[in-house]
Amino acid sequence: xxxxxxxxxxxxxxxxxxxxxxxxxxxxxxxxxxxxxxxxxxxxxxxxxxxxxxxxxxxxxxxxxxxxxxxxxxxxxxxxxxxxxxxxxxxxxxxxxxxxxxxxxxxxxxxxxxxxxxxxxxxxxxxxxxxxxxxxxxxxxxxxxxxxxxxxxxxxxxxxxxx
Amino acid sequence: xxxxxxxxxxxxxxxxxxxxxxxxxxxxxxxxxxxxxxxxxxxxxxxxxxxxxxxxxxxxxxxxxxxxxxxxxxxxxxxxxxxxxxxxxxxxxxxxxxxxxxxxxxxxxxxxxxxxxxxxxxxxxxxxxxxxxxxxxxxxxxxxxxxxxxxxxxxxxxxxxxx
Numbered sequence: 001x002x003x004x005x006x007x008x009x010x011x012x013x014x015x016x017x018x019x020x021x022x023x024x025x026x027x028x029x030x031x032x033x034x035x036x037x038x039x040x041x042x043x044x045x046x047x048x049x050x051x052x053x054x055x056x057x058x059x060x061x062x063x064x065x066x067x068x069x070x071x072x073x074x075x076x077x078x079x080x081x082x083x084x085x086x087x088x089x090x091x092x093x094x095x096x097x098x099x100x101x102x103x104x105x106x107x108x109x110x111x112x113x114x115x116x117x118x119x120x121x122x123x124x125x126x127x128x129x130x131x132x133x134x135x136x137x138x139x140x141x142x143x144x145x146x147x148x149x150x151x152x153x154x155x156x157x158x159x160x161x162x163x
Numbered sequence: 164x165x166x167x168x169x170x171x172x173x174x175x176x177x178x179x180x181x182x183x184x185x186x187x188x189x190x191x192x193x194x195x196x197x198x199x200x201x202x203x204x205x206x207x208x209x210x211x212x213x214x215x216x217x218x219x220x221x222x223x224x225x226x227x228x229x230x231x232x233x234x235x236x237x238x239x240x241x242x243x244x245x246x247x248x249x250x251x252x253x254x255x256x257x258x259x260x261x262x263x264x265x266x267x268x269x270x271x272x273x274x275x276x277x278x279x280x281x282x283x284x285x286x287x288x289x290x291x292x293x294x295x296x297x298x299x300x301x302x303x304x305x306x307x308x309x310x311x312x313x314x315x316x317x318x319x320x321x322x323x324x325x326x
Contacts, residue, residue, distance in 0.1 A: 018209065018212070018218075019218055019220075019283060023192075023195055024191070024195050024221040024224060025188060025189070025191035025192035025194070025195040026188070026192075028187070028188035028191040028192075028224075028226075029186075029188035029189075029191075029192075031188070032186055032187050032188040046181065049181075055181075055182055057182075057228070057231075058187040058228050059227070059228055059319075060225070060226065060227050060228065060319045061187060061191075061224075061225070061226045061228075062223070062224070062225040062226075062319065063191075063223065063224045063225075064222070064223050065220070065221050065222055065223065065224075068220075068286075082320075082321075083320065083321030083322070084321070085321055085322075088321060090319065090320060090321045112319060114319045114321075120182065123231075153318050153319075153320065154318075155316050155317075155318060156222075156223045156225065156253065156275060156277045156316075157245075157246065157253060157316065158245075158246030158247070158248055158251060158253045158277075159246070159248075
């Protein structure tokens with residue numbers, strides 16, 4: 001979390017629900033834009049996508065909501081790669097309200113995601129190009145000794161007996 | 164899935180991404196609006212929320228993306244309760260493109276969610292009022308013998324060794 005944020009969003013009025021809080025789906029939109037920022041970093045920006053006919057599709061997204069977020073708040077997104085294979089990327093995004101003078105940073109949500117590299121001409125899954133695989137490998141190496149948020153890998157559920 | 168949909172959305176232009184498909188986060192917004200529709204059904208509409216000072220907060224949302232969805236598509240949301248306790252609701256929403264003449268319905272996403280009933284004056288978690296618990300119990304009883312989508316309870320991950 002000491003690293004620079006991947007992406008920063010400021011909560012606009014139309015993302016706030018009847019409780020006066022950031023609506024659940026817009027935490028997801030912040031994550032979606034953060035993933036766009038990651039794609040820019042690894043050469044899958046608009047030019048790279050056009051040149052290679054490729055993109056990333058989201059296979060799964062699991063958000064854990066930890067704190068409410070208010071209108072106008074600045075939300076920073078930090079990215080940690082958890083796994084990588086020829087076609088897939090497993091990562092966790094932490095949404096953080098940065099600490100100001102006298103206050104500590106607060107993690108407001110944790111979002112685990114699985115992304116698939118796709119040749120959009122099919123569309124069909126496709127291996128990352130070497131020039132994309134290289135920065136992903138570098139990120140994975142940089143992140144591999146970081147602590148993993150406790151929410152990663154959790155299964156949600158209630159005892160079935162209460163039904 | 165034979166039941167009436169809880170909610171139906173038609174995909175507008177601003178929900179579509181650079182791939183020409185419904186952006187991942189807007190599957191989540193459809194689910195969020197479907198949850199509003201469920202709240203209306205169980206007496207937690209705006210009037211009920213104001214009267215009881217209560218609301219539902221999303222604790223977790225796990226979306227499995229199964230198919231791309233195009234601009235203008237009509238997406239139906241079907242709801243299945245999986246678990247219920249004094250304060251929490253575990254459910255799965257299935258997002259479906261309904262079958263037309265000669266075509267079958269396609270499930271485009273499955274979203275597992277855990278919701279918490281909250282007294283917004285704290286805010287603090289609070290037991291459902293009896294008049295809300297009753298329709299939830301009825302829904303849970305109606306759904307308890309339905310088949311559960313295979314995505315429910317899955318943990319995402321890749322072998323850690325590839326790092």
